[in-house]
Amino acid sequence: MPEGHTLHRLAKRHQKLFARRPVRVSSPQGRFADAAAVLDGRVLTRAEAHGKHLFHTFGRDEVVHVHLGLYGTFDEAELPVEPPRGQLRLRLEGDTHYADLRGPTACELLTRAEALAIRDRLGPDPLRRDFDPERVWTRISKSTSPLATLLMDQKVISGVGNVYRAELLFRHNLDPQTTGKALDRGTWDAMAADLVLLMKDGVRKGRIDTVRPEDDPRRKGFAARKDRHGGEVYVYRRAGMPCHLCGTEVRTATHQARNLFWCPTCQAS
DNA sequence: GGCTTATGCGCAG
DNA sequence: TGCGCCTAAGCCA
Numbered sequence: 001m002p003e004g005h006t007l008h009r010l011a012k013r014h015q016k017l018f019a020r021r022p023v024r025v026s027s028p029q030g031r032f033a034d035a036a037a038v039l040d041g042r043v044l045t046r047a048e049a050h051g052k053h054l055f056h057t058f059g060r061d062e063v064v065h066v067h068l069g070l071y072g073t074f075d076e077a078e079l080p081v082e083p084p085r086g087q088l089r090l091r092l093e094g095d096t097h098y099a100d101l102r103g104p105t106a107c108e109l110l111t112r113a114e115a116l117a118i119r120d121r122l123g124p125d126p127l128r129r130d131f132d133p134e135r136v137w138t139r140i141s142k143s144t145s146p147l148a149t150l151l152m153d154q155k156v157i158s159g160v161g162n163v164y165r166a167e168l169l170f171r172h173n174l175d176p177q178t179t180g181k182a183l184d185r186g187t188w189d190a191m192a193a194d195l196v197l198l199m200k201d202g203v204r205k206g207r208i209d210t211v212r213p214e215d216d217p218r219r220k221g222f223a224a225r226k227d228r229h230g231g232e233v234y235v236y237r238r239a240g241m242p243c244h245l246c247g248t249e250v251r252t253a254t255h256q257a258r259n260l261f262w263c264p265t266c267q268a269s
Numbered sequence: 270g271g272c273t274t275a276t277g278c279g280c281a282g
Numbered sequence: 283t284g285c286g287c288c289t290a291a292g293c294c295a
Contacts, residue, residue: 002276002277003276003277005276006276052276052277052278067277067278068276068277069277069278070275070276070277070278071275071276071277072277105277105278105279106278152277154277154278161276161277162275162276162277163276164276165276208276236276237275237276258277259275
């Protein structure tokens with residue numbers, strides 16, 4: 001589940017459900033028990049996301065930093081709480097709802113300064129108000145790395161994961177191996193604007209849909225259908241299946257230890 | 270029930 | 283480049 005849209009959606013929910021009130025904090029699994037004891041009953045000041053990172057600020061200087069990694073989940077439910085099942089790293093309890101964190105790569109208590117240091121290492125986030133495509137362009141336009149690499153580099157742009165990468169490149173007819181240097185400015189401007197819309201849509205719906213007949217004239221009449229990840233996409237995890245637009249078999253290759261998907265016809269160099 | 274895979278990423282070497 | 287993290291879902295038998 002977790003690309004940037006997931007974390008921003010969680011931040012929004014947690015801000016609404018828990019912020020500005022005392023929160024019960026526990027770690028049934030025990031791995032976050034010491035920190036939970038410190039925070040239990042304290043006021044959650046703010047929940048926010050940057051890229052794929054989630055930050056819960058308690059009081060002024062204590063920040064819980066969460067990164068879901070590949071398979072972490074943060075579920076919510078209405079009170080009353082169920083008895084913890086399985087490995088439950090962190091549970092937050094508010095007045096009406098509670099939230100359970102399982103399997104995160106990171107769940108740690110930091111100072112405000114330490115949390116800021118993490119954010120300083122991240123590139124601009126398309127889902128934040130201060131998103132600055134110009135800063136991203138500065139990095140991309142100077143790079144000899146392929147776009148497939150650059151879009152997944154959280155120092156270049158944060159929040160983009162394997163699905164958004166594949167889908168963005170498809171939507172702009174770009175060969176994933178195109179280098180940053182070779183990209184033209186107009187195409188980047190269009191990609192950046194598109195990415196903001198796609199990711200905001202992801203936050204709203206809680207899933208990634210990139211096939212949008214309403215803004216893609218080529219897709220008029222396309223019969224919507226969900227793929228196995230729950231959304232509707234052009235190429236992600238569709239290896240060997242016909243491209244929705246041209247019918248060519250979607251290809252896949254391992255790129256820097258991650259699966260890359262593209263249509264060799266629509267995305268020819 | 271077991272095996273594979275995964276929308277991530279830091280680290281060892 | 284490959285491993286480990288530590289979880290759930292999909293697939294097969």
